[in-house]
Amino acid sequence: MELFLLSNGKLSGEAELLGYAKRQLLAMIERRNITSAVFVPYAMIRGDYDQRAGELSQTLGIKVTSIHHAESPAEAIAQAECILVSGGNTWMLNQMLHENGLIVPIQRAVREREVPYVGWSAGCNVATPSIRTTNDMPVRNSVVLPALGLFPVQINPHYIDAHISGHMGETRDERLAEFCAVNPSESVVALREGSLLHVCGNDLRYFSAREQGFKVFRHGAETREYQDTSALRSLVPFTCH
Amino acid sequence: MELFLLSNGKLSGEAELLGYAKRQLLAMIERRNITSAVFVPYAMIRGDYDQRAGELSQTLGIKVTSIHHAESPAEAIAQAECILVSGGNTWMLNQMLHENGLIVPIQRAVREREVPYVGWSAGCNVATPSIRTTNDMPVRNSVVLPALGLFPVQINPHYIDAHISGHMGETRDERLAEFCAVNPSESVVALREGSLLHVCGNDLRYFSAREQGFKVFRHGAETREYQDTSALRSLVPFTCH
Numbered sequence: 001m002e003l004f005l006l007s008n009g010k011l012s013g014e015a016e017l018l019g020y021a022k023r024q025l026l027a028m029i030e031r032r033n034i035t036s037a038v039f040v041p042y043a044m045i046r047g048d049y050d051q052r053a054g055e056l057s058q059t060l061g062i063k064v065t066s067i068h069h070a071e072s073p074a075e076a077i078a079q080a081e082c083i084l085v086s087g088g089n090t091w092m093l094n095q096m097l098h099e100n101g102l103i104v105p106i107q108r109a110v111r112e113r114e115v116p117y118v119g120w121s122a123g124c125n126v127a128t129p130s131i132r133t134t135n136d137m138p139v140r141n142s143v144v145l146p147a148l149g150l151f152p153v154q155i156n157p158h159y160i161d162a163h164i165s166g167h168m169g170e171t172r173d174e175r176l177a178e179f180c181a182v183n184p185s186e187s188v189v190a191l192r193e194g195s196l197l198h199v200c201g202n203d204l205r206y207f208s209a210r211e212q213g214f215k216v217f218r219h220g221a222e223t224r225e226y227q228d229t230s231a232l233r234s235l236v237p238f239t240c241h
Numbered sequence: 242m243e244l245f246l247l248s249n250g251k252l253s254g255e256a257e258l259l260g261y262a263k264r265q266l267l268a269m270i271e272r273r274n275i276t277s278a279v280f281v282p283y284a285m286i287r288g289d290y291d292q293r294a295g296e297l298s299q300t301l302g303i304k305v306t307s308i309h310h311a312e313s314p315a316e317a318i319a320q321a322e323c324i325l326v327s328g329g330n331t332w333m334l335n336q337m338l339h340e341n342g343l344i345v346p347i348q349r350a351v352r353e354r355e356v357p358y359v360g361w362s363a364g365c366n367v368a369t370p371s372i373r374t375t376n377d378m379p380v381r382n383s384v385v386l387p388a389l390g391l392f393p394v395q396i397n398p399h400y401i402d403a404h405i406s407g408h409m410g411e412t413r414d415e416r417l418a419e420f421c422a423v424n425p426s427e428s429v430v431a432l433r434e435g436s437l438l439h440v441c442g443n444d445l446r447y448f449s450a451r452e453q454g455f456k457v458f459r460h461g462a463e464t465r466e467y468q469d470t471s472a473l474r475s476l477v478p479f480t481c482h
Contacts, residue, residue, distance in 0.1 A: 145379065164401060179380040183380065
């Protein structure tokens, strides 16, 4: 299994989508001789699917086709060499994955055929057991919480501990503490902008373009910052580096 | 029907809960000869229910009892002179209102017995048709989206148009634009900190402790800022002032 779970798509001040993870993604593409990818754009509510696919094609140097063109989305996944899942609205993305019957096809492609999965922001959220740690607004009239479960721990992307002066809504830390209070047996990995988790076979590695750590939230435990994945050893079935 | 729909509980730099709306709330209490209120604390995940009830009692000068002490929560609502609904996590609050069978009792109390409803933050969200415009994290494993529908238009509390530098997640404006794109026949009233909507009989009024306007988001329409409720005339069955 190979997963790239990215906190976000673009870094502030960077023009290129996935630019901060380009080195690792190109290495994976070369190592696996990948020439094309299927793009899952459903999280994008107000953007152009094909334009985004074109951007990805340019960054990665491979053919990228948006799955909305496929007659059978499930068949497109079954044939895919690589799966790219865009950020946007997590609720919309998860609902569309379920409505289009793509949950099991993606799980099988990733687990059985070892097709690499690259997801950023909402695309990272849906790779975890559920979308309960999304930051997005639940814009849909019906919702599904369970997601792909490719990675066994909840992730909170776009993690930030800064605070807007005068804003009295909950901070991100308060929201995550609430999640842990309601779900005391679960943990949440909080990924800052420009960081990613990379599962490759049995190995789990962490990378941050800004050399910042990630945090782990757990009920009743102090929240700390980590620079490598050894802190996740008891939570995941991977070798942590 | 009398509703106080407050964006938030405490203003930055203010110690007193509901302090910024105290003048209007005390006037309502005096006008209606109210001596007690039932407090619905379910949104609070990590706070003390009774302590919060005590704070409210001090601010409002009436007896305030948290509904978690009631043998029959529905009966407590049926006997209530006034209903106070706390902020916190909107998902938790809405789920508990449904699970405790309080949706219809609160609707009947407010609509038929004219019991005043005071809700802030999450307590404001659940007064609208659904909780689809909450800012909160969906911490529960099951969710219900439909809410009390006392006010006929979606409200986004804690509205803010500032942005944390370097954060690449969606801004609030982007989130609300996504909601409107997915729900093109609906509108969202965005209430800044320290502001409220007051429904009293057939009248709808707006108040901001900081003399700021509110915004209305609607698909395909320019988002503008308003100082009085005349902008809501076509959206609500009230006389707008």
